[in-house]
Amino acid sequence: MDLNVAGIIFDKDGTLFDFNKTWGAITKTLIENECAHDLSQTPVLADALGFDHANAVFRPGSIVIASTAETVAEAILPFTLDQDKDALIDRMTQATSDTPQVQVTDLQYLFSDLRRRDLKLGIVTNDGEAPARANLAQANVTDFFGFIAGYDSGFGEKPAPGQLLAFCEHENLKPAECVMVGDSLHDLHAGRAAGMRTVGVLTGPALHAELSPFADIVLDSIADLPNWLDQLRNA
Structure with a gap:
């Protein structure tokens, strides 16, 4: 890949x-x-x-x-x-x-960093699109994402890859150019089904041993993404 x-x-x-x-x-x-x-x-x-x-x-x-x-x-x-x-x-x-959402890291700082790298960002969730947008708005990060889809947005739900492939079509990207990041097996299975690299994070209930067989890497949280991207670039 x-x-x-x-x-x-x-x-x-x-x-x-x-x-x-x-x-x-x-x-x-x-x-x-x-x-x-x-x-x-x-x-x-x-x-x-x-x-x-x-x-x-x-x-x-x-x-x-x-x-x-x-x-x-x-x-x-x-x-x-x-x-x-x-x-x-x-x-x-x-x-x-x-309900206030507890951010795993400073999301504005992280997404600003990722956008400075010219990365296209998207959200795909098995929550509804409306509450997802409300949560993102509360964190003041909605504008970082060019694509936001919930289970009710018309692209199916994870672990099927429909939402992820819709992101690729919307952003004119190939699946092999994209990474799916999530805390559950549904996220990782969807990423694999779409032909993407997968990253597991440990800020949900799933343990490292549960995620690692289906992830290219498991990180403590999305705060570690910039370092991982730098490692890929320098490989």
């Missing part, structure tokens, strides 16, 4: 924003709110989501890590008093949009 990198695609949750520090608080509150009518169901719903309710952290393999809002809502719905899935997704979206 050509060592030249012209585009970098980022997952959002667990990659730009620390997964447990951000989604832990959201999920703990969501579970408690949805089970308010029957508090005995709180630990049961937490287990169904792969969530350690007492410590507000996700277990490896939790469906919340890489699934769409539709999938997570379907898991929550049997525990809710209101059986309207669309209304539940609206509540989930509102909670996501309102």
Whole structure:
């Protein structure tokens, strides 16, 4: 594969924003709110989501890590008093949009660095496009990205490669020129399926041993990307 990198695609949750520090608080509150009518169901719903309710952290393999809002809502719905899935997704979206996102590093500084390298940047997430844009706007980094896609943007969802290939078409790049960066196996599988280099990061619940078989490299966080790019350039 050509060592030249012209585009970098980022997952959002667990990659730009620390997964447990951000989604832990959201999920703990969501579970408690949805089970308010029957508090005995709180630990049961937490287990169904792969969530350690007492410590507000996700277990490896939790469906919340890489699934769409539709999938997570379907898991929550049997525990809710209101059986309207669309209304539940609206509540989930509102909670996501309102909760401060904990950045894994200074995102403005990082993305400014990457853009100075003439790299095209994109976001592909299994979250919805609207809450993704709200999160990016809150961090004041939306303008760094020429392409932003959620599971509901018309390109499918990860681990399928549709979102990634749509980025390539939008930016007129070849997959071999691009890197997919993410914290989950869904991200890495999508990158491999698209024919891209893949970078795993450890700012989500997945461990190094889980990511490494499917990643060209595993970094502590996206803050390490500039050094890795310099190593590629000097290879």
